Amino acid sequence: MISLKINGKPYTLDLPEDMPVLWVLRDELGLTGTKFGCGIAQCGACTVHIDGVPVRSCVTPLSVAEGTEITTLEGVSETAAGQALLKVWAEDDVMQCGYCQSGQIMAATALLMENPAPTDADIDMAMDGNICRCATYTRIRAGIKRAAGLSPADTREA
Amino acid sequence: MxxxxxxxxxxxxxxxxxxxxxxxxxxxxxxxxxxxxxxxxxxxxxxxxxxxxxxxxxxxxxxxxxxxxxxxxxxxxxxxxxxxxxxxxxxxxxxxxxxxxxxxxxxxxxxxxxxxxxxxxxxxxxxxxxxxxxxxxxxxxxxxxxxxxxxxxxxxxxxxxxxxxxxxxxxxxxxxxxxxxxxxxxxGTAQGGVDSAKVLKGEPIFGIDTAIPGMKHAIFRKPPVFGAKFLSGNLDAIRALPGVTQVFVLKGTGNIQGLQDGVAIVADKWWQAKTAGDQLEVQWDEAIGKGHDTETYRTQADTLLKGTGDSLQSKGTAADVLANAATVVSARYEVPFIPHLALEPQNCTARASAEHIEIWAPTQAPGWGIRLLAKELNVPEDKITVHMTRVGGGFGRRLENDYMIEAAAISQKAGVPIKLLWTREDDLAYDFFRPGNLHDLKAAIDDQGRLAAYTAHGVTYGRDGKPSAGANISPHAFTSGVVEHFELRQSVIETTIPTGYLRAPSSNALAFVHECFLDEIAHALKKDPLTYRLELVNAQLASGAPQSPEGRNPYDFRRIKEILETLRTRSGWADFKASDGIGLGVATYFSHRGYFAEVAKVKVAPDGTWRVLKVWAVGDVGSVIINPFGAYNQVEGSIIDGIGQLKQCITFENGRAVQTNLHEVPLMRMSDTPKIDTHFILSDNPPTGLGEPALPPVLPAVCNAIFAATGVRIRTLPIEESLLARPS
CATH class of the missing domain: 3.30.365.10 (Aldehyde oxidase/xanthine dehydrogenase, molybdopterin binding domain)
Structure with a gap:
């Protein structure tokens, strides 16, 4: 039995300890916002927060989450950073196919919770683990800055 | 396409x-x-x-x-x-x-x-x-x-x-x-996607999110070698594993786009099916793959390029002009096989019996899926229903519906509705790859310094002597249009590897090949590459040749002239001063009815690592931009996708792909992304699509910029960084 909270709600789960959190969320609890991309922590589509820290849920066994609080896309609007990002994501129409955007928003939320005024280098560092195969990176970068109340201009060398 | x-x-x-x-x-x-x-x-x-x-x-x-x-x-x-x-x-x-x-x-x-x-x-x-x-x-x-x-x-x-x-x-x-x-x-107004709010709430709208009553979960383990046959396996041991409800073999139909030999594992939950699959041990007859190696293919290509190949297109007397030319520029270009890797792995949900099939699938071609199901599983088309889900990326991979056949066949045999989900390893191993190709190019320069003839002999891949899907090497409309004597020849390597359409098929490879070689010609003539392109365009226009002739590749030099001139201004081409390790490159391309010209600014570090700093893109896709939100996103995505193709390569050993997951295939990430300046010229032409045409020119633009920055000509992809390193 594993006890934990997901998006503020307590759960006691009778599931194998080595089952990845991703599949607990998707197939056991019906929280489909978290996506499966690669299964080896290379693409970031499955990013969730465990106690506020972004993790790749595809390689995180359920046992690791014992006693923790998990936040997924479905619950991220409860954080100020998450709410700000979701608003900008809708206004700026960031997505193309949208499959990776759950992971992008979770990674960006963790960044803004840690660092409310990220530089472009900070954004590169925090977001490089999240692949957007449609390559909406320009809008993701600008969106993070807008959500942080910063100028969306890209200040990198060009 | x-x-x-x-x-x-x-x-x-x-x-x-x-x-x-x-x-x-x-x-x-x-x-x-x-x-x-x-x-x-x-x-x-x-x-x-x-x-x-x-x-x-x-x-x-x-x-x-x-x-x-x-x-x-x-x-x-x-x-x-x-x-x-x-x-x-x-x-x-x-x-x-x-x-x-x-x-x-x-x-x-x-x-x-x-x-x-x-x-x-x-x-x-x-x-x-x-x-x-x-x-x-x-x-x-x-x-x-x-x-x-x-x-x-x-x-x-x-x-x-x-x-x-x-x-x-x-x-x-x-x-x-x-x-x-x-x-x-x-x-013409920027509108957000009609389903964006649902995506942002995590609603179950992608194929992978499909859930229907009574549904079981399935994996389908196929042989690592394309076309290999099932011999035996530890199926009984797998049946005993937790959650597994059925394990069975499906025999292939021999159709490369349809059902292959494989072992289906059906379980209560996908994780159980996947874990069981990890313990599956199967003996396959892999003889079909013998000799299908990247190295063997290269040797075959070398041999074929010594021959003449088959003529695909010819005008004038290119061979004679070449033989008598004052100067001949020649080069060999090569591109590898590359994958699609849409982020949503292939999946499909099916409720199927011998009489009816109902499908929920993230597919780019649901109608083709219905016809393929009917053919492969012998169920009449009017007894087949396909529901379109949102698709987590297509890039051409989902023009194939192999996962649809597998899901339906598994559901038929299991007697329950199932959701089939591939692992990423499955998705990479069973891709329909963009095929590689090699090209011997020759350009004749006459004693007036004019481009007099252009010949290309391309080696591509196929079956029974014909190029397979996505393997066509159509002529480059720009070069074949400006030169008086032109010849394109083709040779085909027989392959067992499934090939298919990748975003801007053919063009994504051919733009690199011909637009880099055009840059070589410009440099051989000691001309500015952008100015030289305009000279060729102006000469073509002055010749009075018809523009936009009927045919497969109608090409209008007036449109390329306008975007090229606009691009020169927007990119600041004329005023750019090259500094150490930073260069500009230009290319144009016409594909999918869209005209694009692009300039890339690339910085190459002394150790040979390179980064695209900025790309300027000017396009003519007709009279209106229907939804600017989507349009700019498509151009930016195409450009970044194209840069990524410069880094990717799939190799083969005895008929199997060597690379297995994303750690072995670089995909573009946030820090790789250049700044992008996109501009549309609104012409009198009817509006056309933007999923593809902005992609092809960025590959040669970047490689031409690398040449400008380093003097190193990239003729083989993926780009080998060690070739770009310079002594400090």
Whole structure:
């Protein structure tokens, strides 16, 4: 039995300890916002927060989450950073196919919770683990800055 | 993808909605249109309260078509975009025409039919209003779905008119009056995706999220060698594992696009099926793959390039001109096989029996899927239903429907509905790869310093001597258009590797090959590469040759001239001062009816690592940009995708792909992304699609910039960074 909270709600789960959190969320609890991309922590589509820290849920066994609080896309609007990002994501129409955007928003939320005024280098560092195969990176970068109340201009060398 | 302009007349028919509303069906024939209304498979529906529902007919793969096609209908209807609800149409190509996301065809084939459908609805509503308001149609004006009669001050909204309109004869769409584009209120405005809010809430709208009652989960483990046969396996041991309900072998049909030999594992949960699959041990007969290696292929290519190949296209006497040329520039170019890697792994949910098949799939080509299911599983097409889900990336991979056949076959045999989900390893191992190719190129320069002849001998891959899917090496329209003597020859390497269409198929490889070689020619002539291109264009235009001739690749040098001149200004090309390790490169390309010219600015570090700092793109995709949000996103995505292709490579050993997951195939990430300046020239031409044409020119633009920065000419992909390192 594993006890934990997901998006503020307590759960006691009778599931194998080595089952990845991703599949607990998707197939056991019906929280489909978290996506499966690669299964080896290379693409970031499955990013969730465990106690506020972004993790790749595809390689995180359920046992690791014992006693923790998990936040997924479905619950991220409860954080100020998450709410700000979701608003900008809708206004700026960031997505193309949208499959990776759950992971992008979770990674960006963790960044803004840690660092409310990220530089472009900070954004590169925090977001490089999240692949957007449609390559909406320009809008993701600008969106993070807008959500942080910063100028969306890209200040990198060009 | 073939570039055939599909033009078809659109027939409309109407019916009355329950509760009193207008229902508009449409089809490729009048009979089909009537059936559409009768079957309640409406295209546009207006409820008595004025709510407008528009069905989006083509698969949404991130290209924004579920938003942009309904925008076109709504525009001609004279309603507000906020009044519209968009729902996905059922798959029925008899009613809707082609329902496909491929070849950037959705806009060019649907733009006018969608406008005419919207205009026909508007006209019927006006005719109903004329009766209700006792005024002639000509005296009526529509503002936001409300019909006004100025003289009397009377008005009626569409909902009030819908029932009466539904009783009227549907006008011939060919005869309805379309709006003057200067009056557009929706087309040309930036609109967010109609399903974006659902995505941001995590709603289960992707294929992978599908859940149907009684559904089990499945994996299908195929041999690592393409086309290998099942011999034996520890199936009994797998059956005993937790959650596993069935394990069985499916035999392949021999169709490379259909069912292959494999072992299906059905379980209560996907994780159980996947874990069981990790313990599966199968002996395969892998003889078919013997000798199908990247190295063997290269040796074969070397041999083939010593021969003459088959002539694909020829004009003038290129061989003679080359033999007598003052100068000959020659080079060999090579591109590798590369994968698709859409982020949503292949998946499909099926409820299938011997008589019926129902499918929920993220596919780019649901109609092709129905036909393939019918053929592979011997179920009549009219007993097959395919539901389109949102698609987590297409890139051409989902023009194939192999996962659909697998899911249906597993469900049939298991006797339960199943959701098949591939692992990423499956997705990479069983891709339909963009095939590699090699090219020997020669350009003859005459004693006046003019490009006199151009020949290309390309080696590509195929079966039975013919190029397989995505392996065509069509001529480069720019070069073949500017040069008097031209010849293209082809040789084919037999392969067992499945090949397919990757975003901007053929063009994504050929742009690199021919536009880098054109840069070589410019440098051989000691000319500025952008100015040289304009010189060639101007000479072609001065020759009086026809522009946009009928044919597979109609090419209009006037359009390339305009974008190239605009690009020169926007990129600051003339004023750029090269500094250490930073260079500019230019390229143009025409594909999928779209013209793009791009300049890349690339920085190469002393250790050979390189980064694209900025890309300027100028495109001509016709007279309007339907949804700027989607359009700019497509161009930026195409450019970044194209840069990524410069880094990717799949190699083969004895018929199997060597690379297994994303750690072995670099994909573009945030820090790799350049700044991008996109500009559209609005020309007089009909609007065309943007899923692909901005991609091809970025590959040569970047490689030409690397040459400008380092003096190293990239002729082989992926780019080998060690070649770019320079002594400090």
């Amino acid at each position: 073939t570039e055939v302009m599909m033009s078809r007349r659109l027939f409309l028919s109407s019916a009355t909605l329950a509760g009193g509303g207008l229902l508009l069906g449409f089809g490729a024939t009048a009979k089909e249109a009537q059936a559409a209304s009768a079957n309640m498979t409406q295209y546009v529906a207006i409820s008595s309260t004025g709510k407008v529902t528009i069905r989006a007919k083509n698969p949404e793969i991130g290209q924004g078509i579920k938003t942009s096609l309904p925008m076109i209908v709504a525009e001609e209807m004279d309603i507000d975009w906020t009044q519209v609800e968009v729902v996905t149409a059922p798959v029925n190509e008899k009613l809707y025409g082609g329902q496909i996301a491929g070849g950037s065809t959705s806009i060019p084939t649907n733009y006018e039919p969608m406008r005419r459908a919207g205009a026909a609805v508007r006209l019927m509503l006006l005719q109903a209003a004329a009766v209700k308001l006792s005024a002639p149609v000509e005296a009526l004006q529509v503002i936001s779905g409300v019909v006004h009669h100025k003289a009397s001050g009377k008005q009626a909204h569409y909902g009030e008119l819908a029932q009466a309109a539904s009783k009227l004869t549907v006008p011939d769409p060919a005869s309805v009056t379309l709006k003057d584009p200067k009056d557009f209120k929706i087309i």
